[in-house]
Amino acid sequence: MADHFFARANPEQKDVSTVPDFKPSNIVKRLPENYFSGIDDAVSEYVRQGVDVINLANGNPDRPTPEPIVEALGEAARKKENQGYSPFYGKSSAREAVARFYAREYGVELDPDSEVAVFHGSAIGVVGIPQALLNPGDVLLTTDPCYPQYRSAAELAGARFHAIPVREEDGFLPDFRTVPEEVANRVKLLMLNYPNNPTGATATREFFADSLVFAAKHGFPVLNDFAYGALGFDGRRPISLLQLPDAKEYAVETYTLSKTYNMAGWRFGFAVGNASVIGALKHYHTHAYSTVFGAVQDAAAAALLGPQEPVRELARLYEARRDRLVREMKAIGWDVAAPQGTFFAWLRIPDSFEDSESFARLLLERAHVAVAPGRGFGEQGARYVRVNLLNGEERIREAAARLARTGLFAKTGGHGA
Template sequence: MKQFQPARVLTELPTQFFASLVQKVNKVISAGHDVINLGQGNPDQPTPSHIVQALQEAAAEPIHHKYPPFRGRPDLKEAVAVFYEREYGVKIDPETEVAIIFGGKAGLIEMPICFTNPGDTILVPDPGYPDYWSGVALAQAKMEMMPLLAENDFLPDYSSIAPETADLAKLMFLNYPNNPTGAVATKEFFEETVAFANQHDILVVHDFAYGAIGFDGKKPVSYLEAEGAKETGIEIYTFSKTYNMAGWRIGFAVGNPSVIEAINLLQDHMYVSMFGAVQEAARQALLQPQDCVDELVAMYESRRAALVAACHEIGWHVKAPAGSFFAWLPVPEGYTSQTFADLLLEHAHVAVAPGIGFGEHGEGYVRVGLLHTEERIREAVSRIARLEIFQKPLTT
């Protein structure tokens, strides 16, 4: 069969690192082993029933069988504005400051395409969500990595970025609560970010995928809560984590009107909006009582406590994440993140995500998802304990 060669931009896309993890896990499963997969980022709970019911009822309405408005339903955008004022005290103009997007990932990948030209510089967190790299590659831009180090609470240190690099940067990705580290940002850090962005004329794109998931009674801070944030960028929010709607592929961007207009323009040419019934269900998710979100966060917090306690019992000195549904665990001496992950999968049948998959500064860690029951999490740590890697239990 004749083979057609794809465009160079496709051949230069980054390798999907986690596709290889899935293959390794499936190989062990096919050999008949019970694998506890802590390496995934896929929510394990169903979408709340009232949201599902809203979809079912809306799907029967003939109005939703037609093409929906190109730029999303106005009543969904109004719901987004209500949600942001209620949750964060931020006023949003639904007509000019909201774009409906096909999941958070799509919005993130669209940003470099909308705002950079080939060769332009984009500041990217390291470690960070690997799909940032995909958008950079599609735009044929280049990345300058911002190290996220434990000694700086996994926040970028803007003073360490060379002024000439900052002046060249057109766009910057941030993500708090953070994937993969579980770190959170403060309003003061976001105010510092606004000042840095203004000084160097940088568009800030804050990935707020885990915006609902904060622990110890602390609500994650929205970038838009910082004074002047709307002047410097946008925030991208997804329904996937807050409402367990990962398979529904819906999210939104809020913030600077010129950025929102560019997103809408690109999507005008790529899509004809999304199924109206999905938009109606999303609207109900935002406007109905948020008890389901509170219950979800409490469940993740209980799982976090179970993981940390179990790790400490076997002598694995880990720190509890402050947000997200991930924990960022240090690799024991003598291993790389990849060799440690391979060891756990092959000999304990526990899958974790090696930190190197998130960038150079992810080395030395593995990412663990709080996406199994407490019983399965404790079982995973018990299996690891039997490898006798951690010899000295912690004392309190």
């Protein structure tokens, strides 16, 4: 009997036609395919054929983590206290480092126990806060375009998704007066992202103030995804939503070390702000996720409290690359706008092309230059592509040269051929 059982369990002998086809839940069915994985697959196919693709589509930082942070991890990994489970709410030293970081950088005072949550990368906060706050039928309000995961966060919570169209002429900042009253009355979370992915726009103090007034009027919290908080250009430093007077009454902010310290693979993020939102997130987190490796928390604390010159150098590097990108693209006849922050640029496609998807496909096929079609970020992205600043200036120059050789761009001004 036992032999028969194991014979059936052997994959080499199993009739695959009899393998059950288990269906995913309705929530999983509603989730779109990961937008970025499709781009990666297209690029990988060319690379497998030996083609040199200049990848301007991805969001993976190209610079190494500063060596002092790496050394701090090595030292912390040897500590016995870090070789078991870390505390559910994170090490007190890590939460205190976050509070000290916000006090130093933004003049914001935080209670490490009630106003700070730490987790594996800021995506957990971006998705987890909607899970912790929204019920089916509630509205998650954000912008169009937006980071695709915001839409997924609404789906996972069973919430409705409403996006306010934002436009270049308005600095890619939403006008809350355009939100229908019946929608505004059902909003339970406003999600912002400034500095913004994909547009590279930054928020003004006046806009953040308007956001808090709108939230107070309708009684919902505001989440600012501050992933690119360290990356502002032209001498303008991005402001934190929490810097506004009494902001913690309605505001929370998520942050990640991925961009600021080139720690993308380390997966350390945190949320700060309104204690009730932070408390709900922490409670949700203890059920949905595991704790963060203690050595990573120690290294994160070292990054937050250590010398910050590498951060300033990184911002200067991205600004130089941005300037190179704009110069090179304008030189070939593609009139593009310079982003104010992040390591992305949001480029309007030439008027002669139908949409961003066909345009991106053409650039990959004819120039072997990969860009991210803007439609993946929302309907307002149909006439844009997102490109990164994660290649050196020589590669940016080479990308422009390849685009010029396609003949798709005319040196006549406007938005190209």
